[in-house]
Amino acid sequence: MGEFELIRQYFAAAHCAQAGDGVVLGIGDDCALLAVPAGDQLAISTDTLVAGVHFPAISDPFLLGQRSLAVAASDLAAMGATPLAFTLALTLPEVRADWLQAYAQGLNQMATQCGLALVGGDTTRGPLSLTMTVFGRVPAGLALTRSGAQVGDLLCVGADLGKAAGALPLVLGERTAAAELAAPLLAHYWSPPPQLALGQALRGKATAALDISDGLLADCGHIATASRVALRLELERLPLSAALQGLLGLDGARTAALTGGDDYVIAFTLPPSELDGLLAAGWPVHVVGRVEAGSGVTLHDREGVDITPRTRGYQHFRETP
Numbered sequence: 001m002g003e004f005e006l007i008r009q010y011f012a013a014a015h016c017a018q019a020g021d022g023v024v025l026g027i028g029d030d031c032a033l034l035a036v037p038a039g040d041q042l043a044i045s046t047d048t049l050v051a052g053v054h055f056p057a058i059s060d061p062f063l064l065g066q067r068s069l070a071v072a073a074s075d076l077a078a079m080g081a082t083p084l085a086f087t088l089a090l091t092l093p094e095v096r097a098d099w100l101q102a103y104a105q106g107l108n109q110m111a112t113q114c115g116l117a118l119v120g121g122d123t124t125r126g127p128l129s130l131t132m133t134v135f136g137r138v139p140a141g142l143a144l145t146r147s148g149a150q151v152g153d154l155l156c157v158g159a160d161l162g163k164a165a166g167a168l169p170l171v172l173g174e175r176t177a178a179a180e181l182a183a184p185l186l187a188h189y190w191s192p193p194p195q196l197a198l199g200q201a202l203r204g205k206a207t208a209a210l211d212i213s214d215g216l217l218a219d220c221g222h223i224a225t226a227s228r229v230a231l232r233l234e235l236e237r238l239p240l241s242a243a244l245q246g247l248l249g250l251d252g253a254r255t256a257a258l259t260g261g262d263d264y265v266i267a268f269t270l271p272p273s274e275l276d277g278l279l280a281a282g283w284p285v286h287v288v289g290r291v292e293a294g295s296g297v298t299l300h301d302r303e304g305v306d307i308t309p310r311t312r313g314y315q316h317f318r319e320t321p
Contacts, residue, residue, distance in 0.1 A: 006095060006123055010104040011088070016111035017118040022084040022137065025119075032119035034084055036137050043136040043143065045075035051128035056172060061099045063190035064130075065106025070192050071213070072132035073114045074264040077199035078211040080144040081136030083114050088121035089131035114194055144202060144209035149227035149269040153207055155289035156275075158195050158266040160241040161216060163188040165260020166248055177247050184243045192264040201283055202268060209268035215259040216288075217309070220267060220297045227269075230294030233258075235301050239286040258299065259309065 011017060012027045024033035036042050049068050051057045069086065076083055111118060116134065167189035169175045170182050202209060208227055212219045217233070224231045235254060244253045269291055278285050299308045
């Protein structure tokens with residue numbers, strides 16, 4: 001099967017590849033054409049997932065289709081952007097009809113859930129790798145960035161933390177667990193729901209934001225650096241699911257929440273005056289700390305003692321000691 005036949009058969013005919021709001025021209029030409037309303041800015045992000053690094057080499061292709069787009073769409077959520085479209089660069093070691101069919105179905109399901117249209121991409125032969133570029137729009141001046149946190153703000157997250165880190169040993173077959181514990185953790189690992197609606201609700205309210213991909217401690221460091229402030233995390237306030245605590249115990253769940261990757265939950269700073277309104281509107285806002293003068297990120301126990309761990313999160317190019 002040639003490249004163009006592969007694209008036509010498995011991707012171009014999918015529901016998510018049909019023109020929609022904001023898409024003037026999709027798959028089939030040298031470039032896609034997107035329409036952005038006057039007064040909006042275009043938000044763009046690219047994510048690459050590599051077999052054996054970001055997911056097991058042998059994975060359910062349907063679930064992989066969901067995950068590969070969800071992690072990219074999460075970047076749009078963190079910026080407060082409304083989703084528009086995405087491209088897929090797919091590198092395959094071989095063409096297998098059953099794999100492609102299942103992957104395309106999972107991809108289409110997540111695209112429909114997120115409101116993203118597939119508008120192009122590329123296919124090549126090589127080790128399995130999935131690269132998504134997502135496009136969204138946001139009113140000029142209202143994009144959520146990492147650089148606006150202010151001393152006195154609350155540090156918040158948009159959901160329970162650590163579920164993907166808890167699921168990883170299950171995904172890798174290193175342990176097993178009862179269905180009532182494993183199912184919600186595995187669901188979050190393979191299909192993390194991008195917090196797109198929350199991101200849009202935070203426009204004009206949150207002062208800084210990002211999505212947690214490498215661990216809460218590590219990623220909060222990016223806000224602290226960009227905003228030139230210090231972030232103080234409180235151990236007792238970490239939101240933890242019952243399934244994660246049941247699998248790992250309280251201490252293990254806290255470690256997963258602090259340093260585990262792949263949460264794809266929004267972390268953001270918020271003026272205290274905005275908290276009650278967001279909670280009253282039903283938004284999932286969990287206060288986990290505050291913004292202070294200084295630099296860096298610290299973790300404190302109930303008595304206020306600094307217990308910041310040395311390991312803060314995942315790094316692709318960490319130097320070995």
